[in-house]
Amino acid sequence: MNIGQVLDLLRSDFPGITIPKIRFLEDKGLIKPERTPAGYRKFAHEDVERLRYVLRMQRDHYLPLKVIGEHLDAIDRGLEPPPIDAVVPTVPQVALAADGLPSADSFSRHDNLRLSRRELLKIAEISEELLVQLEQFGLITPRAGTGHYDTDALVIAQTARELADFGFEPRHLRAFKTSADREVGLVEQVIAPLKRGRDASARARADDVVSEIAALSVRLHATLVKSGLRSR
Numbered sequence: 267m268n269i270g271q272v273l274d275l276l277r278s279d280f281p282g283i284t285i286p287k288i289r290f291l292e293d294k295g296l297i298k299p300e301r302t303p304a305g306y307r308k309f310a311h312e313d314v315e316r317l318r319y320v321l322r323m324q325r326d327h328y329l330p331l332k333v334i335g336e337h338l339d340a341i342d343r344g345l346e347p348p349p350i351d352a353v354v355p356t357v358p359q360v361a362l363a364a365d366g367l368p369s370a371d372s373f374s375r376h377d378n379l380r381l382s383r384r385e386l387l388k389i390a391e392i393s394e395e396l397l398v399q400l401e402q403f404g405l406i407t408p409r410a411g412t413g414h415y416d417t418d419a420l421v422i423a424q425t426a427r428e429l430a431d432f433g434f435e436p437r438h439l440r441a442f443k444t445s446a447d448r449e450v451g452l453v454e455q456v457i458a459p460l461k462r463g464r465d466a467s468a469r470a471r472a473d474d475v476v477s478e479i480a481a482l483s484v485r486l487h488a489t490l491v492k493s494g495l496r497s498r
Contacts (some may be wrong), residue, residue, distance in 0.1 A: 294335070296316070297316050
């Protein structure tokens with residue numbers, strides 16, 4: 267199979283899988299597809315099952331790639347991988363629209379997730395050094411008065427880790443924060459008159475409008491980036 271066919275096989279179980287992700291796992295030595303004389307990757311069914319194992323261990327058990335590599339090495343040597351601890355309660359999934367972009371519901375949805383610093387590092391699979399840099403550039407902030415981290419902090423940490431695989435450093439991500447702050451300012455200007463309403467229905471309407479505008483803003487931003495990259 268070529269890499270596109272492998273992607274089609276895995277996508278139903280792992281919607282977030284991408285060709286760069288598969289190549290990254292190959293670079294880390296976790297899969298070793300054969301190469302044709304022309305240099306094209308050719309995957310066997312064993313390679314696909316190996317990918318499934320890696321992705322499942324990441325998604326369901328939050329194992330770092332180094333540990334997963336040790337498991338695969340044991341399997342390659344005819345050994346059984348170590349038993350996996352029972353899966354702990356997982357964090358909520360971000361509500362997404364059909365096109366993969368955040369829906370209005372995802373902005374109005376609030377959860378009570380509270381992660382300790384240690385839990386954030388483990389679940390997001392980031393280093394203490396990376397978290398410190400993300401905090402220094404204002405990308406992640408613990409909850410005031412508690413020191414805990416919420417779902418947004420987790421998503422930002424995981425995304426920063428994945429971007430780091432492509433050479434992005436926290437200092438580069440500061441531009442995203444600046445752009446987001448500007449969009450927040452625009453939304454606040456629009457809903458300011460609604461917030462001044464005294465009755466509960468007016469305030470509820472303001473919250474709905476915020477969610478709707480936020481989802482549209484993200485859609486516009488993502489589409490403009492995609493369009494800009496295609497035109498280059």
